[in-house]
Amino acid sequence: MITRRQVLAATAAVTAIGSGGVLAHLPSPAPGRNLFSAAEVEVVSALAEAFFPAGNPIGVAGGAVDVAGELDRLLVDELDHVVAPVFRHLLRGIEYGSVATHGARFSALEPLAREEVLAEWAAPANVPRRMAYEVLKTCVGWAYFNAPQVRAALGWEAACHAGAA
């Protein structure tokens, strides 16, 4: 049974991370990056491929979009500063948490195993892990759905802003 304590703990943890209260070291950015290390780029790319695998119904694979590059830009240029540390710590969580459940880091898993991990994290029963999943999903989604080829595939257009972007 999900307890109120679990929900409070999850929100407190997210708040603590976002407030910089976690002492764990975040790696330095890779050359040409605002935030992400090379390892973090790998995990973000793996997430994008897992959420939006090749052949998905949208028609644009996560691997065909520079999700890591766009998210690296968004986290510095547009999103609030509290999001980046939360997201980066959650990257570690899913990357190394997969070792316990699937025997390998998330970025090293085969596509099907990655999808299994995501489905487990998305399961409603474990509220803190589900909340962490929602953060990962949201951030990767911002970058993926910002891509012009994805918006074109969806048929989305901003009528009033034609030419203003």
Add this chain to the structure above:
Amino acid sequence: MTPFVPGKRGAADYALDERVEVDAVIIGSGAGGSAAAAAVAERGLSVAVVEAGSHWQPAAFKPSATWAWRHLYDGRGTRATKGNMVMVLPGGRGVGGSTLINSAICFRTPDAVLASWRDDHGCSDFEATWMNQCFDRIWQRLGVTVNPVEVQRDNNLVFKRGADALGLRGEWLARAAPACVGCGSCQQGCNIGAKQSSDRTFLADALATGLVTAMGDCRVERIEEGKSVIASGVTLDPGTDTPRGRFEVHARHAVLAAGAVGTPRLLLANGLGKGPIGEHLHVHPTAATLARFPHEIKPWTGVTQGYYVDQWEKGFLLQVFTAPPDQAWVSMPLPPSQAVQWMADLRRCAMAGAVVHDEDSVGQVTEAGLWYWLGDRDRRVLLEAMRTKARIYFAAGAEAVVSGIHGVGVIERPGDIDAAITDDIPAHEIGLYASHPMGTCRMGADPSLAVVAPSGRLHGHERLWVADASVFPTSLGVNPQVTVYAIGLTVGRNVAAA
């Protein structure tokens, strides 16, 4: 003192140590602040409107949710409450405040609510004749109208069709966007200037008197009250949000209109006021519903929020809404592969939310935190709102419905709605969001129960006033901007007469 310079001013205009003297300083430029500025200035007094965000021209708005959060939203769009769930609670930042990013929906304050505020809370200044004059003025000034059917488009039309099929009372929403062309981008700022936000209406009127200086890129940090009021803070570099210099505004009176989150925080940070400051936060909680149809809907086209179903007696309204793809993605609590399929079908989807007239939820704004505990009654009302939306969509011909509730999944038949959305679903399973924070400096005659007197003056203070949604004594139950404008006109009138 720096010479008074009427008109719009921004970061590039300020000295490193800017000092202005006026009759009234108004902190915040949304509906309340802009209307208060107009009311004070039209009575011949000088005003400084101080706003942490920037001045904007419509053509500068971009069709990107993340761009809008960075430039037009408080906390860059990350403002959220904690409690028995995490709930996103966005608010505007910029000259125009939340009117820059709202859907322009207009409702007069419901008679029963206004009567309750007068009779049960002692808000004697909300006298019916005066308030109706305010509403008439606001309606005319904002150009409030119902947009033509051809602009509403399918996202609104299918909802109406379903409501009509079920015999549910509904109407087209009146909006402050007479020239709307239905691009569905209200929450990213109206790129063509069709939305009549406060900066384009009441603040523009105030500026036209020649007695108002609208100071963008100025964040108030300190308010001191003595023989006069001094509102001081930092001028900001809009590119980085970092301080560039300092400013002071010296005035006979100060009106706080920084919203139901910003105003109590200013009071708490400066040790001003007394009573339940920051308490009694109400928000009109809601959750999304998406419905997939056999044919194209293109939910990103048409009026952002054009049609509503009135279930006031049950404690809620239902309102169509739209969202760009990245936000639609967030609102789908499905396993990843299912969510991707729904996104691929987004052009065949319609979307709607709700406005729950919250009663037993408990919310609070503190200096650093936002808290909201969805109450049991409000939770059940919200769940009924979710069931009703699902019924409406199936009645309109939907083939499947997704509610913003974790664990419910896709509902494929109307007969499954009640079994899927049960009354025992806990708050933390509901993907909550809200846009109408209110009540955190509530108005009332009794200073032990209220923060603000019926006149809008802060209890226990001579020169400090509040004119925004924080003064609502209770949850409002309808979209709040017209009520906030009316409060601004009322408090501005009273400030000028003080």
